[in-house]
Structures are given as C-alpha cells and as structure tokens.
Amino acid sequence: MRNGDSTTIDVSESSAIAKGKAPLIAVTKQETGGWKRGVAIFDFILRLGAIVAALAAASTMGTSGETLPFFTQFFQFQANYDDLPTFQFFVIAMAIVSGYLVLSLPFSIVSIVRPHAAAPRLLLLILDTVALTLNTSAGAAAASIVYLAHKGNPNTNWLAICQQFGGFCQKISGAVVASFVSVVVFIFLILLSALAIRQA
Template sequence: MRSGDSTTIDVPESSAIAKGKAPLIAVAKQEKGGWKRGVAIFDFILRLGAIVAALAAASTMGTSDETLPFFTQFFQFEASYDDLPTFQFFVIAMAIVSGYLVLSLPFSIVSIVRPHAVAPRLLLLILDTVALTLNTSAGAAAAAIVYLAHNGNPNTNWLAICQQFGDFCQKVSGAVVASFVSVVVFMFLILLSALAIRKA
C-alpha cells in the first residue's frame, strides 16, 4: 500500500434509513394527537354551549311568574313555577346539570393538553351519561306539563291555562326548549368521548 492511497469503507445506509423512519413515525403520532386535540377543543366548546343552554333553562323557569291584572279582595290569579312540583324538579335538575358542566371544564382542558389520556375521557363519558339522564327526565316531565297547560285534558278536568297566562306559558315553553338543546349537546359530547376512547 502506498502512503498516498486512502482506504474507504462502505457503510450500509441502514442506520440512515432507520433514522429516516423515526421522524415519519413521530409525524404520524403528532397527526393522531392533533386529531384528538381537535376533538377535545370541540368538546370544550360544546360544553360552553351546554352551560349556556342549561343555565338559560333553569333561570327562565325559575323566573316564570305571572299575575292576572284582574283580582278581587279575596282572590288573586297567579301562576308561578313553584306551584307545580314538576317545574320545581326541573329548576333543581337543570341547576345541577349546569353545575356539573362547569365542574367538567377542567377535565375537558386536561383532554386538550393531553389528548392521548384515556382516564379523563372515560370519566367524562360516564358523568355525561348520568347528566344526560337527569337532563332528559327533567325536560320530558316539564314538557308534559307544558303540553297540558297549552291544550288541557278534558278527561281529567285539566284546564288549558295558556290563554290566560300567556307570558307564563311562553317562559316555561322556552325553558323546556333550552333543556332539550342541552340534551342534544350532551348526546354529541358522549359520542365524541366514545370516539376518542375507541381510537386511543
């Protein structure tokens, strides 16, 4: 061997290929995490909307009160939500649902920060199902009373009072509609949580 010659060693490019694959896997994981983060952000926005709907339902029903302008010394015609236990249950249930939604916001934020975490999603899925059940029962019970208030029931001598108490019926009807808006939002929240857990 002459002193001017240089020896070259061919190194296989397997390490370079392996190094090239690692960033591809990392990019794939980042894309998957980005999709889950997007779902978590949408979940957070939906929860804010559900809070508004539930609070609107509770406050509207809680402030429904109307007194007819004609009354005598002994009789005064008044309609209020606390005259009916069903409406009282509605106000309490929607207040509980609103409080739960506020308390669930930190867990939704955790899902945004850590999109691959399953425990917060599973907890929200279970609690959302319980809140959906309470919300649906309150809304359905109030809807039955609102229907009777609008149409009455001659078989049970239940008179339609909405012709006299128009403002009262308008408020309780709006409260029922707002409660069912939150029911629909809860259904989307449960579907999102189930989808995120299934794709984990």
C-alpha cells in the same frame, strides 16, 4: 471482499430503512395528537354552550310566574312554577346539570393539554351519560306538563291555562326548549368522548 462488501451494503440499507421509519412514526403521532387536541377544544366549546342552555333553562323556569291583572288584590289567579312538583324537579335537575358542567371544564382543559390521556376522557364520558339522563328526564317531565298547559285534557278535566296565562306559558315553554338544546349538546359530547377513546 464481495461478501464483506455485501455485508456492509446490507447494514447501511437496514440502518437507512430504520432511519426512514422513525420520522414517519413521529409525524403520525403528531397528527393524531393534533386531531385529538382539536376534538378536545371542540368539546370545551360545546360545554360552554351547554352551560348557557342549562342555566337559561333553570333560571327561566325558576322565574316563571304570572298573576292575572283583572282581579282585586284579595282575589287573584296566579300561576307559578312552584305550584307543580314537576317544575320544581326541573329547576333542581337543571341546576345540578349546570353545576356539573362548570365542574367538568377543568377536565376538558386537561384533555386539551394532554390529548393522549384517556382517563379524563373516560371520566367525562361516564359523568356526561349520567348528566344526560338527568337532563332528559327533567326536560321530558316538564314537556308533558307544558303540553297539558297548552292543550289541556278534557278526559281528566285538566284545563288549558295558556289562554289566560300567556306569559307564564311562554317562559316555561322556553325553559323546556333550552333543556332539550342541552340534551343535544350532551349527545355530541358523549359521541366525541367515545370517538376520542376509541382512537387512543
């Protein structure tokens, strides 16, 4: 009788322990899913901010141009973004980055709906790294020309033109700043994706 009772008690204890463990595992999964969903929502918001910054950079540079007013219509000094191949590359690169960010929004939404799915997050991580490289190269190249426009370079007879073309220089400087804002956002996006994949 005692052996039978002890057997019955052991079975009930093991079943109680098993029943006690199941809710703990379910709670842990729910907490993990909630955390990942929050990261995905923050990722979506950052992408919207990056779209605004990249579009602002491309449109500001693409519309930059100034003509000095104190010359006749037959003899004028003009400064336009398309006078320099570096600025043309900047506009094209930032337009590509903007287009990519718009196309990446559905994948970000999938990460919100299915926070445990690793494939969309991995794809975004890879493509964000490529876009970051393009964005950084365009911003750095344009920044070097903007610096020369402000400071000049006497050794190469590159004159500082910003004293004459103040409006043009303000627009190209603003475009470069906007491009580096999107660079910072991309860095955060990559870190978030890497963190979410690691916790998968």
